[in-house]
Amino acid sequence: MPSSDQLETPELLLRKTQSSHWYVEWMDAFSAHFHAVKKAIAAKTTPFQQVEIYETPKFGRLLVLDGDPQSSAFDEDIYHEALVHPALVTHPNPKNVLILGGGEGATLREVLRHSKVEKAVMVDIDGEVVDLCRKELPSYSKGAFEDRRTQLVIDDANKFLKDTSIRFDVVISDLTLPYPDTPSEGLVTEAFFGLIKNKMTPDAVFAMQASRTERGMNALFIHNIGVLKKIWKIVRPYHAFIPSFYSDWGYILASDKCDPIKLVPETVDQRLSAFSSSLHYYDGLLHPAMFTLPKELRC
């Protein structure tokens, strides 16, 4: 048995408790969020991007693409409820739904909650990300890929949109941010949104995740609002705070006919009624608050 003498050296007493493994989200050169990592679950370079999945003590599994956090097990419900349901309750009869991106399968999961949905086509460029998420983040898709209404297409969004003969009632864009040299570069332009609109029914609803809304970080959000206004008559930015992003995240809903700010809470709740009890974040009461931006952000 060891004698106690070796326990008295400072190095041993200083046995460190801090995490030795970190994922860092750099906002810019001057600010960063540090996330301790319990374990690196996956790390690979696909033909399109770098994919990492980290197990974190605070946010559970965290999906990272090209260094940017996409969603965490801890709060992906907030992110995906906010992305999907406002569009699907704003359209009175969403039968055909298109999802762009959304490799985790959680956007699909939320879309399939709506019983009016007859067909949900999900188009993601990166089949390896989809496969990895199905394997390592099964709670995200929760069987959505096996739903008979689901059609999974591994393809470039531009190409799919050009080729498809379907006309969609709702299109939901869950693409990554359009950084240079990433698969989403160029996917926030008039040309691209016009292509989407071409494949939508006349009263269809479009919704997209649109980056941060907060002061000093919202140029892309404002840019997106401006571009959408060139394409659709009704453009309604909205927001939801995502804890693991440390950000009040922006979304935009656009349509030529349907206006989300005309929906009263009771209508929202009624359209959600079949599954409203399983939602954590969104409901009729929150709906108008989500579409109310602070004074300085209104445009």
Next chain:
Amino acid sequence: MPSSDQLETPELLLRKTQSSHWYVEWMDAFSAHFHAVKKAIAAKTTPFQQVEIYETPKFGRLLVLDGDPQSSAFDEDIYHEALVHPALVTHPNPKNVLILGGGEGATLREVLRHSKVEKAVMVDIDGEVVDLCRKELPSYSKGAFEDRRTQLVIDDANKFLKDTSIRFDVVISDLTLPYPDTPSEGLVTEAFFGLIKNKMTPDAVFAMQASRTERGMNALFIHNIGVLKKIWKIVRPYHAFIPSFYSDWGYILASDKCDPIKLVPETVDQRLSAFSSSLHYYDGLLHPAMFTLPKELRC
């Protein structure tokens, strides 16, 4: 003139561009926000706490007490508008206002915008913090300390409340978080809130900053709601996203008579009308949205 030969060594080519000076807000052992620092403006230990002011490239001057960020020049307007105006528009005739804490002077500045205010008493335990903020953060108080309606008291909040003979129409608590071994330890209890209520008029309004609202970080916020409900009949939690806190910050308004959620936007805007154009964040339209929490947070 130097010849070019010495420029070719890797070390010189790698001349680093990253910041070498950082302020880190640790949320817990597993997560932290890193803020680059341009310059440490002040660093001192007062009898009550450790005070630092950093000049940051992203958020301007940042006041830090005992390691916790208090407010930044970049967005203190959001934080202070959200703290002050809901209470002052909810009370129909706020003549006497008490501010607890708020050493920066910005809470006072916002209170003094309301022309009905006849007396604003600010009680802060730490005169050195107040002096430092007046000197190094003059844009925060903007002359508020010189306003003839202002009475600045450097004292313990408990002691002031026991001794004062004034009865206040509005009390605003801008105290630091009640960590052990800080001046605010124990200032979120029934006893303390009861003491405040004793010095308020019957239809008075109380508002406080109440820590984070976000999932996983909101136990103190929920605790505070519960304690206030033991003291006041109407307790209304509300929130505002503060970019430099990376958090959807919580506030609570409490009263026995006045209910903020009964105010329509037009009333809010009318009560703000004398200075509404100078506000950046808050207005009548935002008022109901601020008082609407996500489904999972309602209680």
Next chain:
Amino acid sequence: MPSSDQLETPELLLRKTQSSHWYVEWMDAFSAHFHAVKKAIAAKTTPFQQVEIYETPKFGRLLVLDGDPQSSAFDEDIYHEALVHPALVTHPNPKNVLILGGGEGATLREVLRHSKVEKAVMVDIDGEVVDLCRKELPSYSKGAFEDRRTQLVIDDANKFLKDTSIRFDVVISDLTLPYPDTPSEGLVTEAFFGLIKNKMTPDAVFAMQASRTERGMNALFIHNIGVLKKIWKIVRPYHAFIPSFYSDWGYILASDKCDPIKLVPETVDQRLSAFSSSLHYYDGLLHPAMFTLPKELRC
């Protein structure tokens, strides 16, 4: 093709170049080394410890046990040459060699360079670490595990030492640091070193890695010197700077007969002659310098 408009938002221009994945070696609560990680190669929890292998841009593959760096592909040659060769040249005829720990297989590789070695027994408690290193760090062992002189024993060092009937000419301890709750806890005591000596020939040489030598971090090094002096007559601390440890690492050689500081450079070089050209760090000229510690460290 994307129009250029979306490229002008600050977020896209600020596309971050900093690494988002870091391994951090905490020295204590006040100092840490940050290592960017290209990819997490392996991460597992064995019955004995937590094992990670990181691919780093600066030091190549880095083996980490319980948060502590063990060796990097970039400079493990320095660490292992310094650990092994002084002992093996100090003993005139090292036939039977015992290695304690050294899961990477690089200590074994260096021992096997000496043609006088007839048997090299390596005892490591953690077979999973050994397997992982053979698979993911093959350049470390370079076939050493397949050498006919090698005997690999997966066992507790204490137990092996009690049971073995072999008497060793050289014993090399490459155990991890004796932190509480790690496999090496208690392995720097008189009892343990006495157990080792019992299984050594009378003129045998013992060498160990012995933690940091630098001022303020060397209490364990000094402790080890003191304990060894209770067991052996000749105790010679020495050192080698290891870049990836950012430390002037300590080693200790002990014997009752053989004294390394009596070896002249020529003898060292002659004993290394069969393979001296393949060494990068150690040679006869460096030998006396390694055994010369700064004035303040001599004892």
Next chain:
Amino acid sequence: MPSSDQLETPELLLRKTQSSHWYVEWMDAFSAHFHAVKKAIAAKTTPFQQVEIYETPKFGRLLVLDGDPQSSAFDEDIYHEALVHPALVTHPNPKNVLILGGGEGATLREVLRHSKVEKAVMVDIDGEVVDLCRKELPSYSKGAFEDRRTQLVIDDANKFLKDTSIRFDVVISDLTLPYPDTPSEGLVTEAFFGLIKNKMTPDAVFAMQASRTERGMNALFIHNIGVLKKIWKIVRPYHAFIPSFYSDWGYILASDKCDPIKLVPETVDQRLSAFSSSLHYYDGLLHPAMFTLPKELRC
């Protein structure tokens, strides 16, 4: 008195113990040393560079110029003993000594220990750094600026060298690293070293701090050795580990006559005898070891 209820919220239990203030030495984009800061003592921008002094828990006061650590109270004795004494014992009769840079005054302090020194001229470009060090780091200069043998010149080294009529026996360069856009840019060229030699006596000794010696980080060190070899016949690189730099730091001694590796320990100790007891790091025994570089570094 506060009831205990508020102490149970996780946020309060998680009251963080980690430092919130850090100085970071970036080695390159992939590696960095983090130093906790107790207090920022000074931060200013002079006409020549950015100066910071941090009080750290681990290394005491740390002087930082343009983001690079210069020396710490914890181990500046090692750095300065290694820089000064090899040169001053190598020259048999050092009467006139020139110091380039060395704003802290510690190089001067070490030079003045030698009783043969009659005149010590220190030339530093940045008077504000010198003043700040005298005020905030008084233990570094320990009265050296007041010594009657000292002549302090605030000037550009190039200009001083061109103008001076003195011929020096020893010149010690303690300039910062020659990064672009810093005061030392261009000060490691043949032209500059030639200018120095012009103002030295025929058997004079030159010594300089010469950046890191470690593998992968030593291109500047090797560059410097090469340049000095064009100017002097005898060029001897040497090294000393500096804990707060986490580096085996390089120095170079050059002369046409005096060779440090010909000095036996006894001569070194004799030349140091007047003050050897006050040295912590350097002595005759260490002298030859300092001048012995690992095999891979010899050239």
